[in-house]
Amino acid sequence: MPDKNQAALDFLLTRRSRPAKTLQAPVPDRDTLMTLLTAAARTPDHGKLEPWRFIVLEGAVFTRLSALVAERGAALGKSEEDITKAQNQFDMGNLAVVVVESPKPSEKIPALEQTYSTGAVCLALLNAALAAGWGANWLSGWPSHDAEFCATGLGLAPQERVAGIIHIGTEKSAPPERPRPDVEAITAWHSR
Known part of the structure; x- marks a missing residue:
């Protein structure tokens, strides 16, 4: 029987994202954040392409991005409700x-596998933050899928996409548990 890391298994069986609206200062300092990013970068990466990168948002950039959301939302004809929700x-x-998904040319590694690796980085960063005692939440929203917002606001190249925006901070209230999937109902067993 293999050695078991029961603490890690218990964490994974009970992990729970923290709603971004419940996160506040203090936030991880740069050294702490670099540890979390290092953990996230240990994700499966077929071909060692590193088809992802990180952009850290802090300080006044949030005000600038919120204003850009309002500008882009108006240009796209979004409702006031959609704009406000995205600004929040x-x-x-x-x-x-x-x-950021930053795909690399490869004859061996399909683009889809690079997308999957980038999604795994999001979850790895989320779990690293939670395991380190911080509150964290993986968000996206329409601005993260708008090419103009991504280029102007985040400096993304045309081939890049936002896979997720991981908010990290101190939780001000514990979230309630939510219903979880019925694993028995979504699992099929094939023996031959």
Whole structure:
């Protein structure tokens, strides 16, 4: 029987994202954040392409991005409700990491596998933050899928996409548990 890391298994069986609206200062300092990013970068990466990168958001950038959301929302004909909801993640932000899918040309590794690796980085960063005792939440929203917002606001190249915006901070209230999938109902067993 293999050696078991029961503490890690218990963490994974009970992990729970913290709603971004419940996160506040203090936030991880740069050294602490670099540890979390290092943990996230240990994600599966077929071909060692590193088809992702990080953008750390802090300080006044949140105000700038919120204003850009309002500008882009108006240009796209979004409702006031959609614009306000999208602005909220920037208006309440103290520290966030944008995980950017930055695909690399490869004859061996399909683009889809690079997308999957980038999603795994998002989850790895979220779990690293939670395991380190911080509150964290993985968000996206329409601005993260708007090419103009991404280019102007985040400096993304045309081939890059936002996979997630991971907000990290101190939780001010514990979230309630939510219903979880019925694993028996979604699992099929094939023996031959």
